[in-house]
Amino acid sequence: xxxxxxxxxxxxxxxxxxxxxxxxxxxxxxxxxxxxxxxxxxxxxxxxxxxxxxxxxxxxxxxxxxxxxxxxxxxxxxxxxxxxxxxxxxxxxxxxxxxxxxxxxxxxxxxxxxxxxxxxxxxxxxxxxxxxxxxxxxxxxxxxxxxxxxxxxxxxxxxxxxxxxxxxxxxxxxxxxxxxxxxxxxxxxxxxxxxxxxxxxxxxxxxxxxxxxxxxxxxxxxxxxxxxxxxxxxxxxxxxxxxxxxxxxxxxxxxxxxxxxxxxxxxxxxxxxxxxxxxxxxxxxxxxxxxxxxxxxxxxxxxxxxxxxxxxxxxxxxxxxxxxxxxxxxxxxxxxxxxxxxxxxxxxxxxxxxxxxxxxxxxxx
Amino acid sequence: xxxxxxxxxxxxxxxxxxxxxxxxxxxxxxxxxxxxxxxxxxxxxxxxxxxxxxxxxxxxxxxxxxxxxxxxxxxxxxxxxxxxxxxxxxxxxxxxxxxxxxxxxxxxxxxxxxxxxxxxxxxxxxxxxxxxxxxxxxxxxxxxxxxxxxxxxxxxxxxxxxxxxxxxxxxxxxxxxxxxxxxxxxxxxxxxxxxxxxxxxxxxxxxxxxxxxxxxxxxxxxxxxxxxxxxxxxxxxxxxxxxxxxxxxxxxxxxxxxxxxxxxxxxxxxxxxxxxxxxxxxxxxxxxxxxxxxxxxxxxxxxxxxxxxxxxxxxxxxxxxxxxxxxxxxxxxxxxxxxxxxxxxxxxxxxxxxxxxxxxxxxxx
Numbered sequence: 001x002x003x004x005x006x007x008x009x010x011x012x013x014x015x016x017x018x019x020x021x022x023x024x025x026x027x028x029x030x031x032x033x034x035x036x037x038x039x040x041x042x043x044x045x046x047x048x049x050x051x052x053x054x055x056x057x058x059x060x061x062x063x064x065x066x067x068x069x070x071x072x073x074x075x076x077x078x079x080x081x082x083x084x085x086x087x088x089x090x091x092x093x094x095x096x097x098x099x100x101x102x103x104x105x106x107x108x109x110x111x112x113x114x115x116x117x118x119x120x121x122x123x124x125x126x127x128x129x130x131x132x133x134x135x136x137x138x139x140x141x142x143x144x145x146x147x148x149x150x151x152x153x154x155x156x157x158x159x160x161x162x163x164x165x166x167x168x169x170x171x172x173x174x175x176x177x178x179x180x181x182x183x184x185x186x187x188x189x190x191x192x193x194x195x196x197x198x199x200x201x202x203x204x205x206x207x208x209x210x211x212x213x214x215x216x217x218x219x220x221x222x223x224x225x226x227x228x229x230x231x232x233x234x235x236x237x238x239x240x241x242x243x244x245x246x247x248x249x250x251x252x253x254x255x256x257x258x259x260x261x262x263x264x265x266x267x268x269x270x271x272x273x274x275x276x277x278x279x280x281x282x283x284x285x286x287x288x289x290x291x292x293x294x295x296x297x298x299x300x301x302x303x304x305x306x307x308x309x310x311x312x313x314x315x316x317x318x319x320x321x322x323x324x325x326x327x328x329x330x331x332x333x334x335x336x337x338x339x340x341x342x343x344x345x346x347x348x349x350x351x352x353x354x355x356x357x358x359x360x361x362x363x364x365x
Numbered sequence: 366x367x368x369x370x371x372x373x374x375x376x377x378x379x380x381x382x383x384x385x386x387x388x389x390x391x392x393x394x395x396x397x398x399x400x401x402x403x404x405x406x407x408x409x410x411x412x413x414x415x416x417x418x419x420x421x422x423x424x425x426x427x428x429x430x431x432x433x434x435x436x437x438x439x440x441x442x443x444x445x446x447x448x449x450x451x452x453x454x455x456x457x458x459x460x461x462x463x464x465x466x467x468x469x470x471x472x473x474x475x476x477x478x479x480x481x482x483x484x485x486x487x488x489x490x491x492x493x494x495x496x497x498x499x500x501x502x503x504x505x506x507x508x509x510x511x512x513x514x515x516x517x518x519x520x521x522x523x524x525x526x527x528x529x530x531x532x533x534x535x536x537x538x539x540x541x542x543x544x545x546x547x548x549x550x551x552x553x554x555x556x557x558x559x560x561x562x563x564x565x566x567x568x569x570x571x572x573x574x575x576x577x578x579x580x581x582x583x584x585x586x587x588x589x590x591x592x593x594x595x596x597x598x599x600x601x602x603x604x605x606x607x608x609x610x611x612x613x614x615x616x617x618x619x620x621x622x623x624x625x626x627x628x629x630x631x632x633x634x635x636x637x638x639x640x641x642x643x644x645x646x647x648x649x650x651x652x653x654x655x656x657x658x659x660x661x662x663x664x665x666x667x668x669x670x671x672x673x674x675x676x677x678x679x680x681x682x683x684x685x686x687x688x689x690x691x692x693x694x695x696x697x698x699x700x701x702x703x704x705x706x707x708x709x710x711x712x713x714x715x716x717x718x719x720x721x722x723x724x725x726x727x728x729x730x
Contacts, residue, residue, distance in 0.1 A: 087567070092708040172536075173534070198502060202457065338460075344463065345464055347452075
C-alpha cells in the first residue's frame with residue numbers, strides 16, 4: 001500500500017474521532033506530540049527524534065479554538081488532495097485555505113503561511129505521516145547517477161529511470177520518493193554523496209559511478225527532504241552511504257543533518273536520517289597527507305570556528321575521538337579546506353583521492 | 366563544429382599573436398571590450414549588449430603586468446581543459462591556478478577567486494566565446510518536460526532525452542547546451558516558462574505539456590546560463606517563448622533578464638537573451654478579471670514598489686504602455702500577486718488560466 005493511502009485512512013479516523021466526541025456531547029480534541037526542544041532526544045540508534053510528551057488541543061478552549069479550526073481545515077484540504085490524486089506545495093495549500101475560508105467569515109482564518117506550516121507539522125507528528133504522503137510537494141534539488149533502476153508511476157504512465165543513462169544532467173531526485181516510486185534494481189557497491197554540484201559534475205564526467213559501481217548523488221548543498229528520504233531507503237537496502245563535503249561549518253552541517261537529523265527537523269526521526277553514514281573527507285588530516293593541499297587551504301571564518309566549538313559539545317559528536325581531533329585541528333590552525341581544492345594538481349585527482357580513501361576505508365564516523 | 370573547437374582555435378591564435386609580438390621586440394598585448402556601464406547599450410533588436418569601446422592591456426605596463434600574467438595563465442589552463450576534454454567550475458579553475466602558480470613564485474598570482482572570475486569574462490568578450498565553450502561548468506537549476514527530443518553526447522555515449530518520458534522529475538537543464546548536445550526533434554506549439562518549481566510540478570502533474578503540446582520549463586527562480594541559452598535556441602527554432610511569473614519585483618526581474626538580459630550580464634548579448642519572449646501573467650489586471658484573486662493579493666513590500674518605479678524609467682520598458690499601466694496599478698494599490706494564488710479555487714485552475722490567456726494571446730510584451 002502506498003503511504004498516501006495510509007495517510008488518508010488516518011485523516012478519516014481523526015475526523016471520525018472528533019465527530020464522535022461531538023456526538024457524545026464532549027468537545028472535540030486533537031492530540032499531538034510536543035515539538036519543543038525539551039521533547040527532543042538523541043535516539044541510541046543514532047538520530048534525533050521526538051520524545052513521548054504529548055499535548056491535547058481542545059476546541060472549547062477559547063485560546064485554542066482558532067488553532068483547532070485551522071488544523072481541521074488543513075486536514076480537510078489534505079484529504080481532498082489525496083482523493084483528487086493531485087499534489088501541491090505548502091504555499092498552494094495556504095492559498096486554498098485563504099480562498100475557501102475567506103468567503104463566509106468576516107475574519108480570515110489564516111493571515112500568514114507560517115500559521116499553516118506549523119499545523120502541517122502537527123498533523124505529521126500526530127498521525128505519524130510525512131507531508132509527502134499528504135500530497136504536499138517540497139523543495140527538490142538533489143541529483144543522481146549510477147547503477148540503479150527506479151520505476152516512476154506518474155501521470156498514468158510507468159517510466160523506468162536508468163541511472164546509467166542520464167548523460168551530463170543526471171536524474172533529479174523528486175520531492176516524493178515513496179508514493180508511486182519503486183527502486184527495482186541496484187548493482188552498486190556503495191552510495192557516494194558529494195556536497196557540491198560542481199564536483200558531482202566533475203565525477204560524473206569521469207564516470208566515477210561506472211568505474212566504482214557507485215551511486216553518485218549530490219544534494220546540492222543541504223539535502224532536500226526527498227534526497228534524505230532516498231538515502232534512508234538506499235541504506236535500508238544495505239548500501240554504505242559515504243559522504244564527501246567541504247571541511248567547513250556548512251559542510252559539517254550537511255553531513256550531520258544527513259546522518260542524525262537536526263534539532264528543528266527532529267520530528268522527522270529515522271525516516272529522514274542515516275546514522276550509518278560515514279565521512280570520507282575533506283578532512284584537516286588530508287593536509288598532512290597530500291602536501292599540495294597546504295597552499296590551497298583557506299582562512300577559517302569566525303562562523304567556522306564557532307561551529308567547530310559547538311560541535312565538540314554535542315554528545316553525539318564528542319564521543320567520536322576522530323571528530324574531536326579534526327575539530328581541534330580546525331581550531332588550532334584556523335584553516336578550512338574545500339572539496340574543489342582536490343582538483344588542484346589535475347582535474348581527475350578528486351576521483352583518485354576518493355577511490356584511495358574509500359578502498360582503504362579511511363572514514364570518520 | 367562544436368563551439369569548444371572554435372574556442373580552442375581562438376586561444377591558440379591569441380597565444381600566437383602574443384608570441385609574435387615578443388619575437389618582433391614589442392611587448393605582448395591583450396585587447397578586450399570595455400564592460401563598464403558606459404559601454405553597455407540597448408540593441409534595437411531588444412537586448413542589452415556591449416558597445417564597441419575597446420581597451421588594450423600591456424604586459425610592459427607595471428600596473429597591468431600582474432593582470433596580464435593572470436590572463437595568460439587562465440588562457441593556458443582553458444586550453445588544457447579543452448585538450449583534455451575535461452570540464453570544471455570556475456572554482457576548480459581557481460584552485461588549478463593556485464596549485465600550478467604557487468610553486469615557483471614567492472608571491473601568489475591569485476589571492477581571491479574574484480580576480481580570476483573577472484578575467485574569464487575578459488577572455489569571453491575578447492575572443493567572442495562563452496565560458497561553457499572553454500569547458501567551464503556553471504550553476505544549473507532549470508527543469509524541462511514536453512514534446513522535445515535531445516541528443517546528449519557525453520562520456521563517450523550518445524543518449525536520447527525524451528522530454529515526454531521524464532516522469533515527476535523532468536529533465537534537468539545542464540550547464541552547457543551547445544557542445545555535444547543537439548535538439549533532434551520538437552513537436553510543440555510553444556514554450557511555457559514557469560518561475561517556480563512548485564507550479565511547474567503542479568502543471569507537470571496535469572500533463573499540461575501534453576494537452577497543450579508545449580515545452581514546460583522552470584528556471585527555478587532566476588534563470589541559469591544554461592536555461593537562458595536553451596531558451597535562445599528554442600526561440601531560434603521559431604517557438605514562441607511565453608513566461609509566467611509572480612507579479613512582484615523578483616518575478617519581473619526574472620522575466621526581463623530572460624528577455625533583454627541584464628546590465629551586469631550585458632557582455633553575454635544575444636546568445637543569452639530572448640527579446641521575442643512574451644509575458645502571460647500574473648498581472649495586476651488579472652485581479653479585475655478573476656474576482657477571487659482580490660482576497661489572495663499580498664501587500665507589496667518597499668522593494669516591490671521601488672522596483673516598479675525603477676522599471677517605469679527603463680527606456681525599453683517605458684515604451685510599452687501595457688507595462689506602464691501594470692506598474693502604475695502596483696504603485697496605486699500597493700499590492701502584489703503570486704502565481705501560487707491561481708490554485709485557490711482548485712488545484713487545476715492554474716492550467717485553465719494559462720490555457721485561456723494563451724489561446725486568446727493575452728500577453729504583455
